[in-house]
Amino acid sequence: MGPTASGKSAAAMAAAAHADGLVVTGGRDVEIVAVDAFTIYRGLDIASAKPSTADRDAVPHHLVDVLDVSEEVSVARFQGWARRAIAEVHDRDRVPVLVGGSGLYFRAVVDDLEFPPTDPDVRAGLEERWADDPRGAHDAVAAVDPDAAERIEPDNLRRSVRALEVMALTDRPCSSFRTAWDDHDSRYDLVVDYLEPSAEVLRERIATRSERMVATGLVDEVAALDRHGLSTTAVQGIGVAEALAVLDGELAVDELGDAISRRTWNYARRQRSWFRKDPRCRASRHPSGAELLAVHGVLEHP
Numbered sequence: 421m422g423p424t425a426s427g428k429s430a431a432a433m434a435a436a437a438h439a440d441g442l443v444v445t446g447g448r449d450v451e452i453v454a455v456d457a458f459t460i461y462r463g464l465d466i467a468s469a470k471p472s473t474a475d476r477d478a479v480p481h482h483l484v485d486v487l488d489v490s491e492e493v494s495v496a497r498f499q500g501w502a503r504r505a506i507a508e509v510h511d512r513d514r515v516p517v518l519v520g521g522s523g524l525y526f527r528a529v530v531d532d533l534e535f536p537p538t539d540p541d542v543r544a545g546l547e548e549r550w551a552d553d554p555r556g557a558h559d560a561v562a563a564v565d566p567d568a569a570e571r572i573e574p575d576n577l578r579r580s581v582r583a584l585e586v587m588a589l590t591d592r593p594c595s596s597f598r599t600a601w602d603d604h605d606s607r608y609d610l611v612v613d614y615l616e617p618s619a620e621v622l623r624e625r626i627a628t629r630s631e632r633m634v635a636t637g638l639v640d641e642v643a644a645l646d647r648h649g650l651s652t653t654a655v656q657g658i659g660v661a662e663a664l665a666v667l668d669g670e671l672a673v674d675e676l677g678d679a680i681s682r683r684t685w686n687y688a689r690r691q692r693s694w695f696r697k698d699p700r701c702r703a704s705r706h707p708s709g710a711e712l713l714a715v716h717g718v719l720e721h722p
Contacts, residue, residue, distance in 0.1 A: 424691065429519060432479075436449075451515070453517070460493060467638060490648055490649040491651055523691060536590055536594070547577075610700070612698075612701055639666055
């Protein structure tokens, strides 16, 4: 795991190449499970920094090129897909290596997190009921779920409505779904290698990758996909919104690389903050970016 441009893919491929030397694999082959909301989309190759065809030919990759860009993905759906992929890898007596930078998706897969259902009609009714009285909505939450209310600002109507929606749909307090969030006990026998280069190195890599995305045809890729209709999830991908802005004449093409770099750096900062709260993620710095064998170094200890 690690922030964008930290060298995760290279480390995973190095681990796969040295699998027979890793105690944790017992000499078994490795398969990679991508923990990412965007590599899952077919055709979103440049924008998602998708693993190369050569890497995917060399080592089996899962949850890559699964959905059309018009389809939505949620963390709850991804949780089920990833756990099935992991089970199938285990059934083949191989070792799954999860690779990604989404802390939410990572925790959803490896920890016993529950994601309560949602219903647009129920939510719309609650929003209409409390539209002019956000504090009343908060009071309604506090009356039946004080723990949830304590975590919600009184004027935050969206979160109060969500808590009321969950209770309406499940007959359970919304706070009861948070139990596993406060722990970091994986459902798997898990070893985490967390890569975090220095801020200086990370910013340089991000800038270089952003310019490469532009140079290798990001705008053309997004234009072609947009003709098929982009889901609200796909549009959130870094580089996608920026390329659409270029196509709409709202951003100059010579400003595209800098725009992507700025947004990527802000995202990387949030990633670092998320992972640092997880006691399983202890930073391994790799200033040179060459031969990232940290996985080998970590996993060789039983």
